[in-house]
Amino acid sequence: MLLPVIMAGGSGSRLWPLSRSLYPKQFINLASDKSMLQETIARLSGLEHQAPLLICNQEHRFIIAEQLRQQRVTHSGIVLEPVGRNTAPAIALAALHAIKDGDDPLLLVLAADHVIQNQDAFRQAVNNAISSAEQGMLVTFGIVPTAPETGYGYIKQGEVLGSAFRVAQFVEKPDLATAKEYFISGTYYWNSGMFLFKASRYLAELKLHRPDILSACEASMSGARLDLDFIRLAEDEFLQCPDDSVDYAVMEKTQDALVVPMEAGWSDVGSFSALWEVSSKDEDGNVLVGDVISDQTHNSYVYAQNKLVSTVGVDNLVIIETKDAVLVANKDKVQDVKNIVNQLKGLQRREWEQHREVYRPWGSHDEIAEGERYHVKHLCVKPGEQTALQMHHHRAEHWVVVQGTAKVTNGEKSYLVSENQSTYIPLGSAHRIENPGKVDLHLIEVRSGNYLEEDDIVRLEEYGIGY
Structure with missing residues (x-):
């Protein structure tokens, strides 16, 4: 049976300001009413498979858990990488986790940030690859090109083997003239970054070609621990792991690489x-x-998140409006959006990293207004959740409940605050908010004081991530 392995890392800087480092494109509804991660899981329907295993950055763990909960998706584990080390180590972690109980499933390795419009063609290509993978081959999926694209790597087909071809060559992103030659030849495919192979075969090839990566991954998995739904790696051991892609580490070196065409x-x-x-x-x-x-x-392409956006007499533009940023770009220059992100990093501005609305394990908070001695935020606390018990040295807070009922801890007291009621949290008082109800709790928080930044916080009791 297939074990889907969904790689959900990445920063998504090319789709800024929709995508941010702490909320990249795989978690955004871009092509449908589901996020790209949710769409990736949904397209597994119709394949005989186990619950998916996810690999992600630890900063994204609660976003992934919430998106799985929204779709009522069960999983085989969520492996948290303390730092990104590219795809070869990520797949090694998945393979090691998959064989720990003596099993040896076929790993269907997918990226969480791809769009596939023809779901039936996707599933047919996967089914076409199963027999070869069961025989010990390492299969990659080659996308039948629709244009001479310079933004993708290519795979050249070799000898025909059933519904697959031997991989004759992996090719880096070509210039336009070369891409046109590839397109006309009909023997090259775009490199999709999707794979199918036995867990044991991948580990054997990795041991042969990159034993240093395998050793570091084995050490980090042997010291891993469970934290709620998450698998936390031994951090020091994983930090020693080299950075390399599965293409460079394994697929370009193995003698058993096949490519299955996909036109989806x-x-x-x-x-x-x-x-x-x-x-x-x-x-x-x-x-x-x-x-x-x-x-x-x-x-x-015009995207309005928070305000009315109007356009007159324009052509070939991308206009993106979010709560805290606006991008206007020529559609032919959008690959250079990453230059804006690099400038924001250099200026130490927070817009490259996170949206104005920030997601937490208990809900979210969104900045409404900010002045020299006040901040106003909108908080949403999910049913049954609570913030960390905390206190502040430099600010007091007023909370006004606008929907639901809040259970408030304020110093030695604990009490309920209903809709249209408010409460005051003095400077230095230990406090937290809990939602004991069945609907989302919404409240307005007004901070006042001489220092209002997020680092003025003392967590007295950890509960997920405080705020």
């Missing part, structure tokens, strides 16, 4: 132009998302 409307949505390509368009070639009014606008 695939895209890695690596830019806003790619997102425009895979989205439904109006009669003027526009993709309009949110509260958008356009006039004499053509071939553009």
Whole structure:
């Protein structure tokens, strides 16, 4: 039976400001009413498979857990990487976890941030690869190209083996002239980064070609511990792991690499132009998302998250409005959005890293207004959840409940605060908010004091992540 391994790491800087380091594109609803991660899991329907195993950055663990909960998805584990070390170590961790009880499943390795429009064609390609993988081959999926694309690596097909081909060559991203040659030849595929192989075969190849990666992963898994639904690696051991991709570490070196063609409307949505390509368009070639009014606008992607966005007489633009940032770019230059992200990092601005609305294990908080001696936030606490018990040295807080009922701890007292009621948390008082009800708790928090930053916090009792 297949064990889907979903790699959900990555920072998504090319889709800024929709995507941020702490909330990258795989967690965003870009091509449907589900996030890309949720779509990746949903397309497994129709395949005989175990509950998926997920590999992610530890900073994203609660986002993943919440998105799985929303879709009522069970899983085989969520492995947390303390730092990113590329795909070869990530898959090694999955393989080691898969064989720990004596099993040896076929690992279906998928990225969480791909769009696949033809689900049936995806599942057919996977089924076409199963027999070869069961015989010990290492299968990758090659996307039948639809254009001479310079943004992807390529795979050249070799000898025919049933519904697959031997891999004759892996090729780096080509220039346009070379890409045109590949496209015309009909013997090259885009490298999708999706794979199917036995867990034991991958580990054997890794031991042969990159024993240093395998050794570090074995050490980090042997010292791993469970934390709620999460598998926390031994951090010091994993930090010693080299950084390498599965292509360089294994697939380009093995003698047993096969490629199975896939023609399924695939895209890695690596830019806003790619997102425009895979989205439904109006009669003027526009993709309009949110509260958008356009006039004499053509071939553009306009996304409004928080405000009315209007356009007049523009063509070939990308316009993205979020609660804290606006991007306007020529659609032909969107690969350079990462340059803006690098500038934001250099200026030490927080917009490159997180959205104004920040997700926590207990819910979320969103900044409404900010002044020299006050901050106003909107908090949402999920049913049955609570913040950490904490106190502040420099600020007091007022809480106004606008929906639901809050159970408030304030110093030595504990009491309920209902809708349209408020409470005051003095400076230095130990406090927390709990939602004892069945619906989301919404409240407005007003901070006042001479220092209002997030680092003025003393956690007196850890409960997930405080705030």
